[in-house]
Amino acid sequence: MTFDSMWSSIEPIGREASTGGYRRYAWTGADATLREWFAAEAAARGLGLVTDRAGNQWAWWGDPDAAVAVGRPGVVIGSHLDSVPDGGAFDGPLGVVSALAVVDVLKARGLEPSRPVAVVNFVDEEGARFGIACAGSRMITGKLEAGKALGLRDVDGVTMAEAMAAAGHAVEHVGPDIETLRRIGTFVELHVEQGRALIDLGRPVAVGSVIRPHGRWRVDLAGEANHAGTTLLEDRHDPMLDLATTVLAAREAAAGHGCVATVGKVRLEPNGVNAIPSRVTAWLDARGPGETAVRAVVAAAVRQSGAVAVEESWTPETVFDIPLAQRLSTLLDDAPMLATGAGHDAGVLAMAGLSTAMLFVRNPTGISHSPAEFAEREGCHRGVEALAAVTEDLAR
Ligand code: HGY
Ligand code: MN
Ligand code: MN
Numbered sequence: 477m478t479f480d481s482m483w484s485s486i487e488p489i490g491r492e493a494s495t496g497g498y499r500r501y502a503w504t505g506a507d508a509t510l511r512e513w514f515a516a517e518a519a520a521r522g523l524g525l526v527t528d529r530a531g532n533q534w535a536w537w538g539d540p541d542a543a544v545a546v547g548r549p550g551v552v553i554g555s556h557l558d559s560v561p562d563g564g565a566f567d568g569p570l571g572v573v574s575a576l577a578v579v580d581v582l583k584a585r586g587l588e589p590s591r592p593v594a595v596v597n598f599v600d601e602e603g604a605r606f607g608i609a610c611a612g613s614r615m616i617t618g619k620l621e622a623g624k625a626l627g628l629r630d631v632d633g634v635t636m637a638e639a640m641a642a643a644g645h646a647v648e649h650v651g652p653d654i655e656t657l658r659r660i661g662t663f664v665e666l667h668v669e670q671g672r673a674l675i676d677l678g679r680p681v682a683v684g685s686v687i688r689p690h691g692r693w694r695v696d697l698a699g700e701a702n703h704a705g706t707t708l709l710e711d712r713h714d715p716m717l718d719l720a721t722t723v724l725a726a727r728e729a730a731a732g733h734g735c736v737a738t739v740g741k742v743r744l745e746p747n748g749v750n751a752i753p754s755r756v757t758a759w760l761d762a763r764g765p766g767e768t769a770v771r772a773v774v775a776a777a778v779r780q781s782g783a784v785a786v787e788e789s790w791t792p793e794t795v796f797d798i799p800l801a802q803r804l805s806t807l808l809d810d811a812p813m814l815a816t817g818a819g820h821d822a823g824v825l826a827m828a829g830l831s832t833a834m835l836f837v838r839n840p841t842g843i844s845h846s847p848a849e850f851a852e853r854e855g856c857h858r859g860v861e862a863l864a865a866v867t868e869d870l871a872r
Pocket of ligand 3: 567601
């Protein structure tokens with residue numbers, strides 16, 4: 477199976493030797509190398525490569541526009557190649573490599589699909605550099621306004637527009653991409669499971685049912701810079717105390733509302749060992765069974781400090797195309813249906829009204845967004861087989 481050779485060639489790209497994690501951020505050198513890798517794999521299969529207005533890459537087997545003209549839009553498979561800081565090898569790339577391997581499997585079977593098939597690489601799914609997840613899919617569906625996206629800045633103050641332009645992408649065309657969206661009849665995203673359900677169920681593959689609501693908020697905590705050694709405690713205005721209460725309050729409220737809450741990114745200024753910070757910026761990621769509960773957690777997190785939680789992104793509960801999910805489950809020996817707390821481009825396309833499904837591949841530890849993220853090779857092959865069966869069924 478060609479999965480193994482592709483996996484070997486992509487695995488070293490963007491890996492950080494010191495941690496074993498990946499730093500594959502949007503519009504960086506690592507991302508450019510990954511995009512070149514994707515283009516080469518597409519060319520090797522004779523797939524027609526198209527880059528859309530947001531920079532997402534689409535590798536087509538067949539003519540998508542001719543198919544649209546006769547009312548038979550394509551079957552799209554794939555995922556993303558970018559990562560969170562020191563992320564794992566599988567979150568994203570497993571879906572892209574599996575999709576390319578599926579093209580090989582179906583061609584080897586001599587399939588002549590009655591619908592075009594595409595492999596997609598969505599750009600900037602993690603939002604690790606510019607702060608908004610699923611930026612590529614949100615831009616083409618209009619969920620993320622181009623001007624707002626292009627003005628987002630990374631930790632060095634570089635805007636997305638500058639980063640895109642430096643990577644050679646035509647910034648002036650960034651925006652909703654109806655032409656791209658109408659080529660999509662069905663999108664199926666294969667993804668490593670980010671949990672342990674499949675191990676506990678003893679099954680290799682599951683079908684996605686729903687993405688639970690989740691969002692990201694920025695909390696700005698002001699303080700007063702002063703000397704760490706000479707300032708009396710009663711004279712201090714130390715924002716780190718507010719940070720501590722925010723983190724603890726978020727955790728307590730999450731437990732009380734059946735949610736999860738994380739402060740995984742904090743920026744201190746001036747960030748000196750012997751200086752009381754003048755300002756702390758913290759990002760709160762909160763997710764749960766319903767919007768009311770999630771927003772209650774956010775409100776509780778900032779209540780004591782009186783700070784404002786500025787919403788940077790929000791994803792409502794997203795239900796996939798359930799008849800499609802049931803069709804896939806039946807096709808895959810009654811594969812279990814799984815809800816997830818993780819966001820995905822498939823969720824963004826589902827919110828845009830496209831017929832969308834997800835397949836999850838077993839993850840022995842359930843760990844993700846970590847160098848320890850792992851999927852057994854046999855499990856990856858089972859995922860390719862499942863995605864091939866699904867793609868053949870949808871494209872016949
Ligand atoms: O944050 C998420 O759930 C996804 O990994 N972007
Ligand atoms: Mn992820
Ligand atoms: Mn992902």
